[in-house]
Amino acid sequence: MSGDSATRSEQYGHLAATQIAIIRDGYERAFAAQGVSWAEATAQARGYLPAIETHLPDLVTELRGIATGSGLGFDEILTINCRTEILHRATVASVPTSTRIPGECSSFAFEGDRVxxxxxxxxxxxxxxxxxxxxxxxLEVERPDLPNYVTLVEAGLLGKITLTASGLALGLNTLVTSLDGRADGVPFHCVIRALADSPHVAAALETVSRLPRASSGNYLLAGSDGAILNLETSPGGPRNVRPQVARDGALFHTNHFLDRVPDGFDLAPVGMSDSFVRFGRIERRLGSTAVPHPDAALRVALTDHVAAPNSVCCHPDPSSPEGAQWKTIASTILTPETATLEYTAGPPCESTWNRLDYAAFFT
Known part of the structure; x- marks a missing residue:
């Protein structure tokens, strides 16, 4: 898609209308499984709109464009973009009897000499x-006023796993704490989208820190200049951002906090208990500094099945209800220096790797 904010977002809505309808109906189903009706979810999402309008007003234009193009209502598009906040609120409200929420992501970053x-x-x-x-x-987004970017995402959402023309790559992990469930901050997926405008890793840290965030989340960053950095965040401002620097040129993360949560506590043991084993497995597979890791080793690490089905390479658990089964939706490798996105459509152990080269698109 291309053009100004209104034009390209309406194109997005039109071109992905079928997929957006799947996501909209899917989240109604996901919310209901947590005891939240669609009407309640929409009301909660409306509570985040003032923060978006205040801090990221251009994103309101994009949300309206997606709605127009897809034929859905603005509130429907806003609600799916607040899916993290709605699900986190339900998790916090139900502690300690919370039903588990699907764990999102096992990830790593390496400096150049480690690969x-x-x-x-x-x-x-x-x-x-x-x-x-x-x-x-x-989404392949061509912009006249800001750098182009590419993002792999649920249709209708503003952004997720991202690669930009400015040389920034972004990976993500869900985190949830006792502080989540607020309605006075910027939603997680709006923060993600804002990072597509960052020129480098340090600027991305500034963006995350200056925005009053409604939810916890982990942002894993790499730059075409070789920089890598991890940001653990809980709701709030700069006090609740914990930058984590690479050790021996490597970073690893799953769905629990590695640093202390200011004024709160981590709910991963309740909501995403498999995170700890997954972290140990990805670190063991890739933690060695003996020799640089070849591409094949990175891909193999992402197929690890220890503690299956809730393993690094995740598969549906047949003992869970169909609506509560999760799996690896996509496996990704992003290299900002070469502007390449490699991905699988499904678990990497059973899917073909695809390579997309965006060097020309980013020029």
Missing amino acids: STGAAVIGQNWDWLAFLQPGTVI
């Missing part, structure tokens, strides 16, 4: 509700 290509890289398995996979798309 055979010599370029910084981010790798990630995105684990989410299995019935939402048919609504997943790759």
Whole structure:
């Protein structure tokens, strides 16, 4: 899609209308499984609109354009873009008897000397509700006023796993704390979208820190200049951002906090308990500093099945209800220096790797 904010977002809505409808109906189903009706979810989402209008007003234009193009209402598009806040609120409200929410993502980042290509890289398995996979798309966004970007995302959402013309790559992990469920901050997926405008890793840290965030989340960053950085965040402002620097040129993350949560506590043991084993597995597979890792080693690490089905390479659990089954929706490797996005459509152990080269699109 291309053009100004209104034009390109309306194109997005029109071109992905079928997939957006899948995502909209899928989240109504996901919310209901957590005891939240669609009407309640929409009311909650409306509570985040003032913060978006105040801090990221251009994104309101994009949300309206997606709604217009897709034929859905503005409130429907706003609600799916607040899916993290709605699900987190339900989790916090139900502690300690919370039903588990799907764990999102095992990820890593390496500086160039830790991989055979010599370029910084981010790798990630995105684990989410299995019935939402048919609504997943790759957006290629051409902009006249800001750098182009590409994002792999649930259709209708503003952004997720992202690669930009300015040389920034972004991976993500869901985090949830006792502080989540607020309605006075910017939603997680709006923060993600804002990062597509950042010129480099340091600027991305500034963006995350200056925005009053409604939810917890982890942002894994790599730059075409070789920089890597991880940001653990809980709701709030700069006090609740914990930058984590690479050790021996590597970063690893799953769905629990590695640092202390200011004024709150981590709910991963309740909502995403498999995160701890997954972290240990991805670190063991890729933690060695003996030799640079070849591409094949990165891909193999993302197929790890220890503690299956809720493993690094995640598959539906047949003992769970169909609507509560999740799997690896996509496995991704992003290399900002070469402007490449590699991905699988589904678990990497059973899917073909695809490579997209965006060097020309980013020029």
